[in-house]
Amino acid sequence: MKNSHVTQDTDPLLYDGHKRYHPGLSVDCVIFGFHDNQLKVLLLKMSHTDQRWALPGGFVLKDEDVESAAHHVLQSRTGLDNIFLRQFYLFGEVERSDRELNRKMLQGRGVDPHEDHWLLQRFITIGYYALVDFTKALPRPDELSDACDWWDFHNLPPLMMDHARILQKALEALRQQLNREPIGYNLLPEKxxxxxxxxxxxxxxxxxxxxxxxxxxxxxxxxxxxxxxxxxxxxxxxxxxxxxxxxxxxxxxxxxxxxxx
Structure with missing residues (x-):
């Protein structure tokens, strides 16, 4: 039975997202920071998922560039503008989306989804990594999460779907960048x-x-x-x-x- 306070007007992402967003396409952002000699990553604690955590991500509006969608995710989660951002990989495995997990999230928010609900379909996601100043970021959860916090990259909580693989691919891309481009301006203090x-x-x-x-x-x-x-x-x-x-x-x-x- 649907929760009476959850309506199409109050939660349009769940109800009519298929009208606003490009079907089957998302972005996931690995947001790196550096603090106390630890490589940090920003994660979301997803609602109604048995304490599962996830990368900040989002969907792409039908009239929006993919990179603009990634910038919007970063600004919304950190409060920062002009973030260093790089696309690093496309994740398109057939089984990467977890229908049952998404169903549970929807039901937890008072939505009883039909089988062709847009959030239960296969999603291809484009991975981006970003480098931010840990001291300036103001982590903020999104509408599907309960918390947004920094974690030590080498001591992560249980992650949903293929997000552990996305994180590892992002680290590999960051290491490759070190071999051909500088890194540090976005992660260290000015001096x-x-x-x-x-x-x-x-x-x-x-x-x-x-x-x-x-x-x-x-x-x-x-x-x-x-x-x-x-x-x-x-x-x-x-x-x-x-x-x-x-x-x-x-x-x-x-x-x-x-x-x-």
Missing amino acids: FTMPELQKLYETILGKTLDRRNFQRKMLAYGILERLNERRSGGAHKAPYLYRFDLASYHKALEEGFSGGW
């Missing part, structure tokens, strides 16, 4: 030390890098500006602070550079 930048790279790559080789290579790229400031409060000699030369950084994003890790 940072060379050890902090190295720890970011090591965390993403999952391996230890030689300190001298790392510093030599990063300086050779010409994307860093050393400041006449040092990080205070440490037990050892205070390291210099750096910041990214944004003109050179964005040029490197466009043109790439050689040499991997």
Whole structure:
């Protein structure tokens, strides 16, 4: 029996989404952050799914570009604009959608779906990854979730459908980016030390890098500006602070550079 307060007017996503959105197409966003030397990922706790978590995602309006839909998801979940965003993979396996899980979510919201309900159909999803400043993001749940929180990438809760695979593919894509483009501007504070930048790279790559080789290579790229400031409060000699030369950084994003890790 339907919940009396759930109507087509109050919950149009569930009732007439098939009229507004492109059928069978969605976007899923892996939103990375970096905090306390941990690679973080933003997840949603989905309603009526036995504590299952999911990647922030959404549907594509019939008159909307796919990338615009991804930007809308990111802005809605983090409150941030101008986010670094990359498309990395298309997930189109026949069995990736979980009809029974979606049915349970609908029933939990007072909707008794018929078999051809648009949310019970097969969905192909386009994966995007985004890099955001952990300290500036304001996580917010969507209309199908109860919470939106950061999780350590290496200590994740149970995920719905194929979202664990999407996460792993996103990490692989991020590692590939490290071999041809810079990373850091969107994940670190404006000012940072060379050890902090190295720890970011090591965390993403999952391996230890030689300190001298790392510093030599990063300086050779010409994307860093050393400041006449040092990080205070440490037990050892205070390291210099750096910041990214944004003109050179964005040029490197466009043109790439050689040499991997």
